Amino acid sequence: MTALNVGIIGTGWCGGIRAEVCAASPYVGALHLAEIKEARLREVADKTKPATVTTDYRTLLENQNIDAIIISATPETTHYPMAKESLLAGKHVFLEKPIALELSEADELIDISHSKGLLFTIGYSQRFNPKFAYVKRAIDDGTIGQPVSALVSRHITRNLGNKIGGRIKLSPAAMEATHDIDFVLWCFAPRRPVRVYAQEVRKIMQPVHGVPDCVWIIVTLDDGCAFTIGAGWVLPPAYPNFSSTWIEMVGTEGAIMVDDTHRDVTLNTMKRGIEFPISTMPGEKVAHVYAGPMEAETIHFLECVALNRQPLVTPEHARMVMQVYQAADKSAEEGRPIDILPSELPSRRPLPRQADSIKSVTADRS
Numbered sequence: 001m002t003a004l005n006v007g008i009i010g011t012g013w014c015g016g017i018r019a020e021v022c023a024a025s026p027y028v029g030a031l032h033l034a035e036i037k038e039a040r041l042r043e044v045a046d047k048t049k050p051a052t053v054t055t056d057y058r059t060l061l062e063n064q065n066i067d068a069i070i071i072s073a074t075p076e077t078t079h080y081p082m083a084k085e086s087l088l089a090g091k092h093v094f095l096e097k098p099i100a101l102e103l104s105e106a107d108e109l110i111d112i113s114h115s116k117g118l119l120f121t122i123g124y125s126q127r128f129n130p131k132f133a134y135v136k137r138a139i140d141d142g143t144i145g146q147p148v149s150a151l152v153s154r155h156i157t158r159n160l161g162n163k164i165g166g167r168i169k170l171s172p173a174a175m176e177a178t179h180d181i182d183f184v185l186w187c188f189a190p191r192r193p194v195r196v197y198a199q200e201v202r203k204i205m206q207p208v209h210g211v212p213d214c215v216w217i218i219v220t221l222d223d224g225c226a227f228t229i230g231a232g233w234v235l236p237p238a239y240p241n242f243s244s245t246w247i248e249m250v251g252t253e254g255a256i257m258v259d260d261t262h263r264d265v266t267l268n269t270m271k272r273g274i275e276f277p278i279s280t281m282p283g284e285k286v287a288h289v290y291a292g293p294m295e296a297e298t299i300h301f302l303e304c305v306a307l308n309r310q311p312l313v314t315p316e317h318a319r320m321v322m323q324v325y326q327a328a329d330k331s332a333e334e335g336r337p338i339d340i341l342p343s344e345l346p347s348r349r350p351l352p353r354q355a356d357s358i359k360s361v362t363a364d365r366s
């Protein structure tokens, strides 16, 4: 097995998790970190012992030995330029959601990745939550028949709402519901979205950050099935970065109810009162094990690069998710349903990125 050289741009919350996973992975020969906050760079470097560190991410792109780049930087305006430069430098790319701010940017990134035969995937980490994977499998193996309708309710704390709202004017549809739009469209595939209706609430975050508190979205699919997603970021603190999710997936032969509200473990201390530990969306290390999806997701990307495999999340799917949350934003703004035309969706052609066409990691270095 060829040991990979992996670079990470932005070692904040998610990038720090990804750096620790890479440092512990036998797939990774050398880790390279780029972070503009020097104190945070030192903190993550102390834990992960990288081969190189830099405050200028372009140093990673110039390094011919680096095979793959994980982009975990904020604000989200950095995603498109960093991904574009990384792909143009010949690196496989894992990019945290959102894929870009505009559909045209997403198209450009997808085109570059295809033309250069590079892997390009987006961080829809909830697909690696075992409870979500269970729902998908129950559809794929016929246990609940064909999905008919679904509901996902996802809410996170206002600490996180403030963190996100303080850096960018993206809605809870674009930043939170996006995970569930990705997941439900994946479950309902090959059906595709044709209409989106959404309403937002603006009571708490509007005066501070000019963003909504929450959004409720109804998506209609091309066979008449429909699903609804609610997402918000104004829950009171219950743990640093607490998240609470509930799923109802109803099929022709059965239904699955998923409680991912993280109320199964409670901690009660004199100092902080009741908290729900291990309740964040990416998850966290708990002594010798990892609780949550981000470790498995990061390992999956490393495996795909090392073994020339197509990652689970295609950028075409991420683009379709973007169309839905952009339509949700527009619907909430204009107070009417928004149609998505089939001609606006990515084509149904098979993915061009078959294993043979993916640039060999070994060949890349020789």
Ligand SMILES: NC(=O)c1ccc[n+]([C@@H]2O[C@H](COP(=O)([O-])OP(=O)(O)OC[C@H]3O[C@@H](n4cnc5c(N)ncnc54)[C@H](O)[C@@H]3O)[C@@H](O)[C@H]2O)c1
Binding pocket: 009, 010, 011, 012, 013, 014, 015, 034, 035, 036, 037, 040, 055, 056, 057, 072, 073, 074, 075, 076, 078, 096, 097, 098, 123, 124, 125, 126, 281, 282
């Ligand atoms: N999948 C999930 O569960 C999940 C959870 C949270 C966030 N996210 C996504 O991950 C991304 C990162 O979120 P986060 O909470 O880790 O953010 P964060 O703000 O904690 O970390 C981002 C880091 O990027 C660094 N950075 C900014 N510009 C840089 C540059 N030019 N070069 C190098 N580093 C730079 C910042 O200094 C910061 O440390 C977001 O875009 C968000 O959408 C995903």
